[in-house]
Amino acid sequence: MSAPKEIARCPLAELRSGEGVRVPSEAGPVAVFLVDGEVLAVQDTCTHEDASLADGFLEGHVIECPLHGGQFDLRSGAAVCLPAQHPLRRFGTRSDSEFVYVTA
Amino acid sequence: MSAGEVIAIVGAGLAGARAAESLRGQGFTGSIVMFGEEPTAPYHRPPLSKSVLTEEPDLATLLVHPESWYRDHDVELRLGCRITGVDLHDRCVQDARGNRFPFGKLILTTGAAARGLDGCRDxxxxxxxxxxxxxxxxxxxxxxxxxxxxxxxxxxxxxxxxxxxxxxxxxxxxxxxxxxxxxxxxxxxxxxxxxxxxxxxxxxxxxxxxxxxxxxxxxxxxxxxxxxxxxxxxxxxxxGVGAVPADHLAADGGLATGNGVLVDARGCTSVPFVFAAGDVANRFEPALGRHIRPEHWQNAQNHAVAVARNVLGADQPFSEVPWFWSDQFSVNLQMVGSSQGADDVVLRGAPDDRRFSVFYLSRSRVVAAFSMNNARDIAVAKRLIGRRTVVDAATLAHEGTDLKSLLSQDGGKSHDQ
Structure with a gap:
């Protein structure tokens, strides 16, 4: 297995607990969240319709899509509430003092 | 239910499709027969009053499931078939040609019909x-x-x-x-x-x-x-003068009706083997302590999923704050709850900027909210309504208040642990 490749980065200073940040990547837009000090990254576009999950409502580890209310668990990517039915792609992350790096 | 049993679903809209999907998802292996008057497999209606008005749609993007889904999940889809009678004694439904179809359990998802004007002609x-x-x-x-x-x-x-x-x-x-x-x-x-x-x-x-x-x-x-x-x-x-529930079939068959088919919180009608879901169901909503009949996309699908589980014996009450959205004139409008009985109204944001929310309160609790281009406020409002959180109107009105902080008061439940 090859080492995970960096596909996007996001300044650490932009991350706020409970808020999402949308960053472009070669794999499509990625939404990066800070949850209880843990950085989680998933595909930004809802699997139901075209909406940005970074603009959604985060409660605990669950992100709710702002358009139609579908929900996903950020830890697994699993769809946990209709109308969302298909899981989100998850991405790896690592960070240094300045940036969060999204890896795939 | 035994594997040999038949569940009939009358009404092939979003609710019917989600009910069938839920039955199979719960492992039901008996027969499922779904009847629809229209020639098209169940489709989503929200785009009909939006993009479909200006451009011809790709039907595949409107369908709830591709047609192959029904074959793959052994759901017999009878389209262009108008059911005209329900015989509760013999447990069968009858179509306009007189064909009779037996069932063990019946789910009515007949929806609603647009109310016309006197000058309307078909x-x-x-x-x-x-x-x-x-x-x-x-x-x-x-x-x-x-x-x-x-x-x-x-x-x-x-x-x-x-x-x-x-x-x-x-x-x-x-x-x-x-x-x-x-x-x-x-x-x-x-x-x-x-x-x-x-x-x-x-x-x-x-x-x-x-x-x-x-x-x-x-x-x-x-x-x-x-x-x-x-x-x-x-x-x-x-x-655009509203819709009337398509409950004639139920009423003629002897089921209790009144602004739709009356169902309990499980979706069960006045007869234990008949259920109703979606627009046609006037359902008891435990959170409000009264019957409601939302005509929204979210209710049609989530209610149907829950009712289908109860058809299989889950015995779980369904409770959901009504919510819907509208896309028009390049803005996104959302509404949650029911403003009926509100005694105070709080406006947040600037209507002139096309980004604002209106909160409706009753006895210091949020009962409804409406927003333009402000879906996050609706997400908070939905939870404030569901949790019956007591809020201070002045705090809510204050521009500097972070709405999300209101959720952590009053024993707001959190997923964080």
Whole structure:
């Protein structure tokens, strides 16, 4: 297995607990969240319709899509509430003092 | 239920499709037969009053499931089949040709029908149209493409979305509303006034307190007359005056009805082996302590999923705060809860910036909220309503208040642990 490749980065200073940040990547837009000090990254576009999950409502580890209310668990990517039915792609992350790096 | 049993689903809309999906998802291996009057497999209706009005849709993007899904999941889909009778004694339904289909359990997802105007004719040449089905939307799109002027009767969400599509096509649009303002019954006077100003600013002639008494087609146009003698003419009239639940089948079969098919919190009707879900179901909502009949996409699918589980014996009450959205005039509107009985209204944000929310309170609890381009406030409101959190109106009104912080008060439940 090859080492995970960096596909996007996001300044650490932009991350706020409970808020999402949308960053472009070669794999499509990625939404990066800070949850209880843990950085989680998933595909930004809802699997139901075209909406940005970074603009959604985060409660605990669950992100709710702002358009139609579908929900996903950020830890697994699993769809946990209709109308969302298909899981989100998850991405790896690592960070240094300045940036969060999204890896795939 | 045994594997040999048959579950019949009458009504092939979103609720019917989600019910079938839920039954299979729960492992039901018996027969599922779904009956639909329309020739099309279950489809999503929200786009019909939006994108479908201006461009011909790709049917595949409207379908709830591709047609192959029904074959793959052994769901017998009988389209173009109108069920005209339910025999509760012999447990079968009968179609218009007299064919009888037995069932062990029955789910009614017959939906609702658009209320018409007296001048409406069921004729493809008619210039007085309603909007409910894919066929209605296609007919309306063809008419709008050549119309120069449109009269929209009814200042509700369907009317406003049709107005949005028509304005986008360059039509001159007049909206006739019976109440003192658009949405004034569902959203109250504050929000109604904001929206009336919003529509007028976009070129819609909003006329209120209009009680239409006659709709007459003449030559290439239609004339609408009001009780007080006012009169309008246009190339086309679109009625957006609400819907009536398609509950005749249930009533004729002997089930309890009243503004739809009456069901308990599990979706069960007055007969233990018959259930109803979606637009047609007047369901007991435990959170409100009364029956409600939401006609929203979210309710149609989530209620149907829950009811299907109960058909299989799950015995779980369904409770959900009604929520819906509307996309019109390049803004996203959302509403959650019911403003009925509200004793206070709080406006946050600036209507002129097209980004604001209105919260409706009753005894210091949020009971409903409406927003323009402000979905996050709705997400918070949904939780405040569901948790019956006590909020201070002044705090809510204060611009600096982070709404999310209100959720952590009053024992708000958190997923963080």
């Amino acid at each position: 004729d493809p040449e008619s210039r007085v149209l309603v909007l409910r089905t894919l066929a209605d939307a296609s007919r309306l799109r063809a008419r709008l493409a050549t119309a120069r002027s449109v009269l929209v009767v009814g200042g509700g969400f369907i009317g406003a979305e049709v107005a949005s599509g028509a304005v986008g096509l360059g039509c001159s649009v007049t909206m006739l509303e019976a109440a003192e303002g658009p949405f004034s019954r569902s959203l109250g006077t504050v929000t109604s006034k904001i929206l009336a100003d919003f529509y007028r600013g976009l070129g819609v002639d909003v006329v209120t307190s209009v009680h239409v008494t006659s709709v007459r087609e003449s030559g290439a146009g239609v004339a609408v007359t009001a009780e007080d003698g006012r009169r309008w003419e246009a190339d086309l009239v679109v009625a």
